[in-house]
Amino acid sequence: MIFPRNFKLKQFLLGAAAVFMVLLALTGWGRRASAAILSPFTGLAGWIADSLGTAVRALQPGRLGKSAQIQVLKTQIDELQTALASTDDLRRQNDELRRAAMLPPSPQWQGIRTEVISRDPERWDERMMIGAGEEDGVVVGAAALVDGQVIGRVLHVNRHTSEVVTVLSEECRFGVALEGSDAVGVLRGLGEHRWVEGQPGFLVDYLPKDIAVEAGHSIVTSGLGGWMPGGLPVGTVLADRTDGTVLQVKDAAYGQLHCAPRQALGIFHFVTVMVPRQPAAPRQSR
Numbered sequence: 001m002i003f004p005r006n007f008k009l010k011q012f013l014l015g016a017a018a019v020f021m022v023l024l025a026l027t028g029w030g031r032r033a034s035a036a037i038l039s040p041f042t043g044l045a046g047w048i049a050d051s052l053g054t055a056v057r058a059l060q061p062g063r064l065g066k067s068a069q070i071q072v073l074k075t076q077i078d079e080l081q082t083a084l085a086s087t088d089d090l091r092r093q094n095d096e097l098r099r100a101a102m103l104p105p106s107p108q109w110q111g112i113r114t115e116v117i118s119r120d121p122e123r124w125d126e127r128m129m130i131g132a133g134e135e136d137g138v139v140v141g142a143a144a145l146v147d148g149q150v151i152g153r154v155l156h157v158n159r160h161t162s163e164v165v166t167v168l169s170e171e172c173r174f175g176v177a178l179e180g181s182d183a184v185g186v187l188r189g190l191g192e193h194r195w196v197e198g199q200p201g202f203l204v205d206y207l208p209k210d211i212a213v214e215a216g217h218s219i220v221t222s223g224l225g226g227w228m229p230g231g232l233p234v235g236t237v238l239a240d241r242t243d244g245t246v247l248q249v250k251d252a253a254y255g256q257l258h259c260a261p262r263q264a265l266g267i268f269h270f271v272t273v274m275v276p277r278q279p280a281a282p283r284q285s286r
Contacts, residue, residue: 107276109229111145112136116269117161125200125265126169126191130273133160137275141174143221143228145272149263150221150234154273162273165189166265167202167234175222176204176234183211184222185257187234199260201238207255213246215239219259228274235259 114132132138134157142154144164152166153174165172170191177184185207204219217237223230238258239246248256 107226109274110137110277111272111274112138113270113272116271123169126166126189128164128166130162130164130271131160132273133158133162135159138162138273139275141227143174143232143274145232145274146263146268146270148233149261150228150232151261151263151265151268151271153228164271164273167261168200168265172202174227175224176219177222177230178207178211178213179218179220179231179233181211183207183213184224185255187219187259199238200265201258201260202235204257204259205250205254207247207257209247209249209253209255211247211255213237213257215244215246219257226276232274233262235261 112132114130114136116128117131118129120127130138130144138154138157140154140157143150144152144154144166150167152164152169152172154162155165155171156163167187167189168191169189172187172189174187175184176187185204188203188205190202215237218233219235219237221228221230221232221234236259237246238260240258246257248258250256
């Protein structure tokens with residue numbers, strides 16, 4: 001059989017290449033030569049892999065570099081300072097309006113963090129003793145909060161302890177409002193009759209009988225009376241499971257809502273009591 005000249009040339013080149021690869025693999029000088037030839041390509045591949053890894057880590061949450069984290073924190077500080085300035089401006093306007101109406105200035109508030117030291121076994125989610133009292137600045141009527149949610153109010157104050165009743169207790173009453181509206185009412189605990197629509201709850205009485213309200217609407221403190229700050233979350237509105245009614249009209253005179261607390265009342269170990277901030281005592285001149 002006669003092969004074309006090009007075919008024989010290709011066979012010779014393939015054979016020579018195979019012998020050359022064997023020499024590169026089996027001899028020291030061959031391995032060094034191949035490493036020198038391939039090193040630019042392996043270095044480039046390593047650089048690409050490192051760059052991709054850095055980019056992926058930067059995109060992952062919590063993996064920002066320190067410089068980027070500092071910039072994010074600075075932005076958040078600027079936002080908080082802006083919000084604080086807006087709040088201060090609103091407070092000044094409110095104080096001016098109160099002075100014009102000859103009302104006392106609105107109080108400033110401070111929190112007293114304390115531990116729950118005991119509970120009533122028969123009324124576990126209604127009544128508890130806390131480890132702060134008159135000496136710590138606790139006052140009767142002050143709001144008790146857990147994770148920013150109002151769970152009740154201070155009923156009695158001793159020297160170093162206080163008694164708190166939750167929104168489920170019949171002894172717990174304070175002013176509340178429908179969030180985002182002017183409708184205000186009075187929260188009233190139900191005690192042993194606290195089960196409302198299959199869960200522990202409370203009532204809100206003396207609301208306007210014609211207000212528009214839906215299930216899930218938020219109930220907040222009204223701030224009226226000066227016992228506690230306004231706008232603190234307390235609970236949510238429930239609907240009757242049989243007919244879906246939300247607002248009950250009582251004696252054709254006022255509206256009543258069934259509500260559930262926003263915070264589970266039997267599992268926390270610490271509360272924050274919000275009390276009016278006492279003005280600093282004036283310095284005595286020497």
